Amino acid sequence: MREQLLETGLDTLHRQGFNGTSVQDITEAAGVPKGSFYNHFESKEALGVAVVRRYVQDRSRHMTILADHEVPPLKRVRRYFAAMAQQAADTGDIRGCLIGNFATELSGQSPVIRQELTHALQGWTDALVPVLVEAQQAQHLSADVSAQELAHLLIDSWEGAVLRCKVEQSGRPLERFLTHTLKRLLV
């Protein structure tokens, strides 16, 4: 039942936001009695933390692209972001990125969720850094910005493009990110 609450919680919180969702919304969607929620999670906030972890875990499969050493490093970075954009396009996903959604909604409200988001963003950065270092060492990438800083720039610009996708309800901002922003950041 914990797993059921976690999966339903992820879907509901992703769609409706944290403050737009009640515990009852989640238990009803999961088809479990409301009281049972608290046997598995101390609070909606505790579910929020678990949901961020699950979301990060779900998305980590794209990261295998980054580890494919047969492919030149910058091509891996481009393929990685393209795969994530493709997934959003395939599923017609206009819920945006859960990390970005929670970042704007909850950073000022929940220290524990903010901490989990910091952790998630750090993990994302850590996955990109070695590939960018490899590109710098192969001189495919200038070294005027550290790999760490560049990873931040890529992630922040990606999140901004996803945010715009939500407003426009279109995948066009992510296409622009892939075509133009990546090209300009990866120099």
Place this chain on the structure above:
Amino acid sequence: MREQLLETGLDTLHRQGFNGTSVQDITEAAGVPKGSFYNHFESKEALGVAVVRRYVQDRSRHMTILADHEVPPLKRVRRYFAAMAQQAADTGDIRGCLIGNFATELSGQSPVIRQELTHALQGWTDALVPVLVEAQQAQHLSADVSAQELAHLLIDSWEGAVLRCKVEQSGRPLERFLTHTLKRLLV
């Protein structure tokens, strides 16, 4: 009293988010009777629309920087974003950008607020486009991306950096945007 509700509403919704704020939170903070709210706004959503407009109006003063034709166009763009970052730093503002906050929280929930956000982003783009066109005509900027598209890229990357500022509770992501992202996008 409408003005008081609007100003207090802007502040409260900016800090706590839309779904994290009740009408009562706003009337209490404004020191007016709860019932009086509905004499001035049909709903919290109607206040949300008015708040986006007021926020855009408040921020439009920075746009005079973009219109100063004594200064080369790309320098105006850099000064414009630097002025916005400076304002955030001066006020220790970790509420993020109201447009970005509402974009992630409300795009799927409120069509009228989403429409107002689209309008706000379009206005922002429209303010940047002529300056970018001027830079392209002066050959300070390559023309492989249209001024319209480039304005989108700048705004999206800015929003992503502001989002990260909320998570990190630091102005560092905006400094990175000014130092590195702007430099790389404005080529």
